[in-house]
Amino acid sequence: MAILLGGRATARATRSFRRYLASATVVSIPKADVYRFGDANATSTPVFRDLDWTVKEGESWAVIGFASHEKHDFFQMLLGHLRISPYPPPPGGLFPFLLPRDPQAHVSVVSFGNRRRGSGGAFYDYTARYGAVQEEDRITLRQHMFPETLSVDVVPPELRDPSSEAQVQVQLSPEKQQLFNDLVDQMGLKKFLDLPLIALSNGQTRRARILKAIWTQPELLLLDEPLTGLDVQNRPNLLNLLHSLHQSRSPRVILGLRAQDPVPDWITHVALLRGSKVVTGPKDIILHEEALRSKHATATTATQTVTNETGAVVADLKNVRVQYDSRAVLRDINWQIRQEGTTTGSGKTTLLSMITGDHPQSYTQLASRSSHLHLFGRPRSRIPTPHLQSLIGVLSPEMFDAFPRRPGMSVWDVVGTGFDGTFVPRGKYNVGSREDAAKFRSRDFVELSVGEQRMVLLMRALVGRPQLVLLDEVWSGMDEGMVSAAKTYLREEGVTKDQAVIVITHWEDEVPWGVQDGVKKLRLEKGHGTVAS
Structure with missing residues (x-):
């Protein structure tokens, strides 16, 4: 038909x-x-x-x-x-x-x-999350989701509507409310809705x-x-x-x-x-x-090292707690970090802020037989924060975002800020000659790709040979070649026997060292920490 x-x-x-x-x-x-x-x-x-x-x-x-x-x-x-x-x-x-x-x-x-x-000369304070005191820092996750519920006092003057009320309640249809509740539950964010975003x-x-x-x-x-x-x-x-x-x-x-x-x-x-x-x-x-x-191109072999179990204790945490009112973030953490030791952790920003001295509660950990926070052999409360931070090299997402990008600042300038104090000409010369990177070191830092900027900040964290190195999600933004080169450098010469390293990651294969190198792991779950080899 x-x-x-x-x-x-x-x-x-x-x-x-x-x-x-x-x-x-x-x-x-x-x-x-x-x-x-x-x-x-x-x-x-x-x-x-x-x-x-x-x-x-x-x-x-x-x-x-x-x-x-x-x-x-x-x-x-x-x-x-x-x-x-x-x-x-x-x-x-x-x-x-x-x-x-x-x-x-x-x-x-x-x-x-x-x-x-983009370029900018200011270094913003990324530690503000531990003590949100400015009104704009108090905006909660719920208010972020529904800006119309913000108090008029929180909204910047140029964005205020003179006819608006001091507080507006959001009215959602039953379908939209159910969708929001389902998304919040599935994302595991329900208990954080009324916390400040900065926290x-x-x-x-x-x-x-x-x-x-x-x-x-x-x-x-x-x-x-x-x-x-x-x-x-x-x-x-x-x-x-x-x-x-x-x-x-x-x-x-x-x-x-x-x-x-x-x-x-x-x-x-x-x-x-x-x-x-x-x-x-x-x-x-x-x-x-x-x-x-790429089967054979990406194969690497880890350098065999032995951890010195008797090295000097860099950080000693005994029954350390961090609590906001009734909400405990860290519960009775017991952890020792020694020189020539490498420890991996599961991305816990609060714990690191206790070690770097950024968190206000690092001052209030009582020194007693049952609990204390000792850093470099002294109670935290007795170490001035600037001196403490001169002993620690850090690369983290917060540091990357906060680092100033001044116009005209070269790679050479950025690496030089990793030394204690200001610039150390001899140390800078040694870094430049060893890397054989005359062209690269003169490039503007702000013009580098994200991965290149992170490589430079990694060198900044390592160049002064600090007693403790903290590498938090260090490979983010780097391509495969950069990650391979940085891991090789860390294993072979980037860290000495007089240093300790903490690698914070959610992926164990991102750690440059393995169990055969004496790596120890600290796993944090619901505020409790467990140390394992």
Whole structure:
């Protein structure tokens, strides 16, 4: 039986079929080069070359980058901040499923790799979280989620509405209220809703940012390194939530991962970024080919060392507690750190702030037979904080964000601030000659990539040979080559027998040393600490 359609009917059927194809395609980039705005095709090197990428409804994608800037550039492309040439043709364009809506209003990105800050001379006080006294520091997570509930006194004058009341209660529909309650429960943030934002830990802050992004209900959410800095126990909950949201398209989710990150089971496809080349396809095929290619290239061998169990005690914590009213953050922590020792911990900012002296309660730990906090052989209360901090080298997400980026500050200048006092010319000369990096050391610090800035700040933390080195999520923002080079340096010559190292991480394979090197672990769960070899 044959069915004959008139011209108008055929046109309508064609349009309907095209709309169906568009609605089934989330992202469409058919064979294009990607440039920065202002670059000319004929003379400029594209950021991505011959990119051919299509994301269909029902597929689950992860974008994997080997260099620190690659994922950032890829997501910036999706946000319209890079030029795609030729641009995906109409009617669908870059996001066919959004037709006829505006992509800028329906595509969001949340990045957890440390972002490169612009130049600025101020060093802000990242220890304020331990004593929020300014009114603007008292804004809670709940108020952050619902700014309309803020007291008028908290809102900056230029943002105040003269007709507003002092306090506004948010009225949500039963469906929206249930959605909010479910998201808060699944993110593990219910008990933190009425805490000041500034008092949240790194992991809690990251979960709060994801919650805020989901609550705005975009159609497509780009999450860059969402697992970085998260406790082991919170990763499965977050991944399950993201999978559930992606399956229900509320919103669709595309993950950004580092090359060393495990790929979630529910991911079906990956886009592998290597320089200007992007390889896309089913996860199992792409990752299998990549594993064969790099099987021997990434192998490293740890240097064998022996921990000196009788080395001088750098930090001695006995029954240390940190408590805010009835909420105990640390409970009876017992921990000794010795010279020529390496300890790993699970990203607990409060505990580190006790050792560095940043936390006000480090002063109030009573010295007695049953409890004390001794640092470098003396009670914490008897050590001036500036002197204490001169004995400790630190690289952490907070330090990275807080470090001033003054115009004209060179790599050479930044490394030099790692010495006790101001600059030490001889020490700076030795660093520069050993690294054989005359060109690099003269570069402007603010012009470096995120990974390069972190490498420089790592050298700053090590160069003065402090008695204690704290490395908190040190590899965030670094690419695979940087991580490998830094681990090798730390194992072979970066740390001496007169130093102790604490590595704070949520991934054990990120620790430069292994059990054979005498590494000890401190695991923190619900405020309690357990030391294990």
